[in-house]
Amino acid sequence: MPLLTVKNLRTRFSTDRGTVRAVDGVSFELEEGEVMGLVGESGSGKSITAMSIMRLIKEPPGRIEADEITFDGVDLLALTPAQLRDYRARHISMIFQDPMRSLNPVLTIGRQLMETLQRHLRMSARDARRRSIELLEVVGIPRAEKRLDEYPHQFSGGMRQRVMIAIALSCNPRLLIADEATTALDVTIQAQIIDLIRRLRSEMGTAVIWISHDLGLVAGLCDKVSVMYAGRIVESGPVREVFYRPAHGYTLGLMNCTPRVDDIGHRLRPIEGMPPNLAEPMPLCPFLPRCEMAVAACRESKPRLETIAEGHVASCHANLSAYWRKEKVA
Amino acid sequence: MWSYLVKRLIQMPLVLLVVTITIFLIIRFTPGDPVQIMLGMQTSPEAEAALRAEFRLDQPWHMQYLLWVGDLLQGDFGRSIRMNTPVLQLLADRLPISLALALSAMIFAVVVSIPLGLIAALKRNTWIDYLATGYTLFGFAVPNFALAMILIYVFSITLSWFPITGIGSGASTAPGLWGVVQPYVLPAVALGTLQTAIFTRLLRSSMIDVLGQDYMRTANAKGLQPLTILLVHALKNAMIPFVTMLAIQFGYLIGIQVTIEHIFAIPGMGSAILSAVVNRDFPVIQGFVLVIAAFFMLANIIADILYGIIDPRIRY
Numbered sequence: 001m002p003l004l005t006v007k008n009l010r011t012r013f014s015t016d017r018g019t020v021r022a023v024d025g026v027s028f029e030l031e032e033g034e035v036m037g038l039v040g041e042s043g044s045g046k047s048i049t050a051m052s053i054m055r056l057i058k059e060p061p062g063r064i065e066a067d068e069i070t071f072d073g074v075d076l077l078a079l080t081p082a083q084l085r086d087y088r089a090r091h092i093s094m095i096f097q098d099p100m101r102s103l104n105p106v107l108t109i110g111r112q113l114m115e116t117l118q119r120h121l122r123m124s125a126r127d128a129r130r131r132s133i134e135l136l137e138v139v140g141i142p143r144a145e146k147r148l149d150e151y152p153h154q155f156s157g158g159m160r161q162r163v164m165i166a167i168a169l170s171c172n173p174r175l176l177i178a179d180e181a182t183t184a185l186d187v188t189i190q191a192q193i194i195d196l197i198r199r200l201r202s203e204m205g206t207a208v209i210w211i212s213h214d215l216g217l218v219a220g221l222c223d224k225v226s227v228m229y230a231g232r233i234v235e236s237g238p239v240r241e242v243f244y245r246p247a248h249g250y251t252l253g254l255m256n257c258t259p260r261v262d263d264i265g266h267r268l269r270p271i272e273g274m275p276p277n278l279a280e281p282m283p284l285c286p287f288l289p290r291c292e293m294a295v296a297a298c299r300e301s302k303p304r305l306e307t308i309a310e311g312h313v314a315s316c317h318a319n320l321s322a323y324w325r326k327e328k329v330a
Numbered sequence: 331m332w333s334y335l336v337k338r339l340i341q342m343p344l345v346l347l348v349v350t351i352t353i354f355l356i357i358r359f360t361p362g363d364p365v366q367i368m369l370g371m372q373t374s375p376e377a378e379a380a381l382r383a384e385f386r387l388d389q390p391w392h393m394q395y396l397l398w399v400g401d402l403l404q405g406d407f408g409r410s411i412r413m414n415t416p417v418l419q420l421l422a423d424r425l426p427i428s429l430a431l432a433l434s435a436m437i438f439a440v441v442v443s444i445p446l447g448l449i450a451a452l453k454r455n456t457w458i459d460y461l462a463t464g465y466t467l468f469g470f471a472v473p474n475f476a477l478a479m480i481l482i483y484v485f486s487i488t489l490s491w492f493p494i495t496g497i498g499s500g501a502s503t504a505p506g507l508w509g510v511v512q513p514y515v516l517p518a519v520a521l522g523t524l525q526t527a528i529f530t531r532l533l534r535s536s537m538i539d540v541l542g543q544d545y546m547r548t549a550n551a552k553g554l555q556p557l558t559i560l561l562v563h564a565l566k567n568a569m570i571p572f573v574t575m576l577a578i579q580f581g582y583l584i585g586i587q588v589t590i591e592h593i594f595a596i597p598g599m600g601s602a603i604l605s606a607v608v609n610r611d612f613p614v615i616q617g618f619v620l621v622i623a624a625f626f627m628l629a630n631i632i633a634d635i636l637y638g639i640i641d642p643r644i645r646y
Contacts, residue, residue, distance in 0.1 A: 056550055088553030096551075101544040105643060106566050115562075116552045151642040167552070 002029040003207050004053070004175060007068035011045075011052045014061045018279040022048040024231035032174070033205040037218030037239065039254065040228035043275055046211045047097075049228070050177045054092055055084055072174065090120040093168035097180035099160035103152040109136075109163055110148035113170060120171045135166040139196060158189035165196065172204060179211045194221055215258045219243055224311070227251045230276050230286035233305075237312030244325040247314035249293040252323055285315070293318040331638060331645070338631050342624070349623045350402070353616050354395050364411045364610035385411055385613075398616065408613035412606070417617040420602060425621065427497060428598040431590075432583040434514040435522030440576070442526040447533025448565070454538060462530060469527025475589040478520035482593070485516060492516050495595040517594045521587060525579050532575055536568040543567075570641045574633045581629025585622045 011023040023045045030036055038046045051057050052064045053076065069076045071092065079087065096102045104112060113135060114128040123131065129148070136144035139162040152160055161181065168176055178197070182190040198221065200206055212218055218225050219239055226236035227250060235248040246252045256269040273290040276282060285291070288298050297303075297317040305315045365381050382388045386397055401408060407417035450462035486494045497513045540546065541564060549563040587600035595601075599618055606614035638644045 054551060056547060085553040085555070088551055090553060094551045096544060096548060098544055102548045104545040104549070104563050104567070106570070106641060107562070108642075115554060115558070119552070119554055119558075153643045164548075167548075 001073065003032045003034075003072055004030040005068055005070040006049075006053065007066060009049065009052055009064070009066040009069065011048050011057060011065075012063045014063070015279070020278045021231050022278060023052060024278075026228070026231070026233055028226055028233065028236065030175070030207050030209065033201060033207055034224070035201060035208040035210060035222045037222035037225035038209060038211045038228060039213060039215060039218055039225060041213065041275055043278075044228040045231040046228055047179050048231075050094065050179055050209060050211055053177070054088060054094060056094070086120070089116050089168070089173065090171045091173050092175045092177065093171075093173040095161070095164050095168045095176070095178045095181045098184055099157055099164055100184070102164055103160055105152055108149050108151055109155070113148070113163070113167055116167055116170050131170070132166075135170055136163070138169075139163070139166045140192065141166075158185050158192070161185060161189075161193060162196075165193070169200060169204075169206075173206065175207045175209070176200075177209045177211070180213075181210075182217070183212070183214070190217075197221065215243070215254060216260075227254065230282065231278055232286070232315075234287065234316070235312075235314035237308070237314075241309055241312040245308065245312070245321070246323065247308045247312065247320055248287075248316040249291040249318055249320070250287045251314070252293065252320055253290070285317070291318075293320060295319075331635075335631070335635065338634070342627055342631075345627060346620065346624060347399075349620060350399055350616070351395070353619045354398065357610075357612055357615055358391050358394075362610040364612060367610055368412060381411075385409075398613075402620075407617040410606075410611055410614045412609045412611045412614070417613050420614060421599075421617065421621060424597060424599045424602050427596060428584055428587055428591075428600065431497070431514065431517055431521065431587060431596065431598055432580060434511075434518035435525065435583055436576070436580055438518045438522040439525035439529055439579075443529030443533060446526070447530045448537060448560075450530065450534040451537035451541065451568075452560075459534075462534070466527040466530050469523045469530075472523065474520050474524065475593060477523055478516070478590060478593045481516045481520055497594065497596045497598075513594075517590050517596060520593075521583065521590045525583070528579065529572065529575065533568060533572050536571050537564065540564050540567045566640070570637065573636045573640060577629050577633035577636060581626040584625050 006029070007027045009023055009026040010021065013020045013022055026045070026049050028036065038049065040046050048057065052066075053069060053071075055064060055076070057064055064077075066077060071087070074087075076084070076087070103109070110129065110132055113132040114123075114125065117123045117128040117131055118125070121128075132148055133144045136147065141147055141159060141162055147155075152163075155163065161184075165181075176197075182193050185193065194217065197208060197210075201208060208222075210218060210222055222239050224236065224238050225242050226233045227242070227248065228234065229250045235242060235246070235251045242251060243255065246255060250271075253269075253271040257271060259268055260266065271290055276286050276289070282302075284302050285298055288294055291298070293316075295318050301317075303315040303317045305313045307313050364385075365378055365387060369378060369381065379388070386394055389397070398408065405418075407421070409416050410420060413420075446462050446465065450459045453459050482494050485491045492515050493513050494516075495513070497517065546559070546563060549559045554563070584599070587596075587598055588604050589600075590596070591598045591600040592604060599622065603615060603618050605611070606618065
């Protein structure tokens with residue numbers, strides 16, 4: 001049984017300009033200890049998908065519907081708000097994009113770490129403090145004991161993200177959702193954080209949903225990847241499969257705008273145009289207006305998710321095999 | 331922190347010096363002669379000259395100023411022309427009453443505005459919020475003397491729940507602590523209603539701002555109890571501008587009690603200044619305005635200190 005099963009997740013927002021379908025029929029499964037990348041442009045619905053699983057969307061204006069969201073055999077959709085609170089941070093943790101603003105500026109780091117431990121693990125203040133020091137050491141914050149009594153503004157961006165990770169990991173959750181967790185950080189710090197996530201995953205067996213628009217990072221960190229566009233998953237599969245043999249025009253487009261350090265002088269090819277308005281109905285492939293690979297069939301019907309190879313699915317009419325890497329996919 | 335405080339306290343006498351010049355000039359160069367008002371038109375020139383000499387009004391104005399400041403530095407605020415009592419004695423009688431009134435108005439304002447502001451922010455754009463907004467509009471719009479009249483009519487004359495006067499008279503209408511508190515209730519409500527409106531609006535807007543911050547999402551993602559999230563994570567942030575405004579408004583309240591004191595016959599600073607202005611009682615006006623200015627400045631310094639205490643990002 002997978003750790004997390006999401007079936008046909010639909011998250012909508014009522015706005016003045018109609019109902020915005022921010023997430024429109026997303027399905028995926030995640031095994032214990034598995035790392036899944038969720039990639040796509042800003043506004044493609046990655047964060048909303050993640051927040052919908054934890055039901056962190058404000059309802060109204062939001063509205064979360066799904067055929068199934070099951071975590072470890074428990075139907076998350078059926079939980080009361082109080083039961084759901086018991087799951088948050090205890091079993092499913094989340095790290096957010098902006099470490100500069102995700103910590104409360106008027107509370108000490110120690111307080112923000114300890115309250116999670118005291119809330120979920122019923123630790124005494126003394127035990128929670130000792131555990132907090134350990135956690136800060138685990139995420140690589142020197143002089144942890146002293147830093148516990150400091151405030152967020154006394155920490156650099158990278159250090160704050162480490163604190164966020166320490167908070168997220170404090171109760172040994174089984175699922176960690178990292179939403180652009182390293183986007184705001186320097187590359188060197190980013191590498192350290194990635195290393196840390198890898199270590200935690202192998203040591204604690206934590207499953208991870210890694211939301212990012214950095215394909216290189218996802219390729220290096222994740223087991224499998226799902227590509228989102230206009231609120232849907234347009235392609236997903238094992239990382240090597242998807243990046244060596246992309247089967248959706250959007251995936252290929254994304255790869256073409258990803259720079260490579262070892263390819264000096266290579267021109268990046270931006271995807272022209274803008275993502276579609278999610279308040280309007282989309283009878284055809286939502287990527288069609290921007291797609292360079294479009295074929296005649298694209299103007300006639302909406303493509304469905306079809307299997308390309310074992311575990312690799314994509315919803316695209318075009319045949320992209322001409323762009324595939326020649327090497328054998330391991 | 332300490333060096334900042336010392337710096338502010340050093341600045342204070344300098345600002346107060348400017349205040350003395352301003353008060354002095356405004357009073358001396360507006361028409362009205364205290365001696366004439368006191369003695370009337372039909373008086374002997376000798377009596378008039380004697381009175382002028384006694385209060386040094388026969389000196390050129392710059393000499394009067396220097397002599398006044400010289401006396402102030404020695405702790406002598408002069409004597410009232412009208413009542414012939416030392417200004418310091420008047421201050422000692424009236425300042426405590428004004429402070430008590432300002433404090434009771436402040437307590438009323440805080441007790442009303444914190445729950446009202448919180449509920450308005452949490453129930454934003456619902457009828458509860460609109461009701462709170464309606465109340466604050468009323469608070470901003472209604473003049474305190476008009477409110478005082480209504481309160482007296484309803485609660486003193488019609489319902490007889492509260493006495494109309496009684497502050498500082500020594501006579502109490504009820505036994506024990508309630509007898510001390512009771513006469514303050516109506517004046518505090520009349521005086522503090524504007525502040526309830528100011529504080530409610532401030533708390534509502536800062537609370538709405540805080541509720542939209544990323545760290546509130548973090549608090550929710552931690553699965554904390556709603557009350558913890560509200561009181562610890564949200565309110566502590568929202569209180570930063572609130573507490574600052576609290577201190578400033580307290581300083582302000584000491585200076586604006588004139589009409590309320592008049593209506594409720596309260597022997598505070600406001601009514602003393604009012605009669606001093608009418609009688610052109612120079613030493614009293616000067617001394618009282620100076621003390622009010624000093625309190626206003628102190629309130630501002632306290633606001634800055636509180637700001638540094640609740641917001642760890644602020645370091646002086």
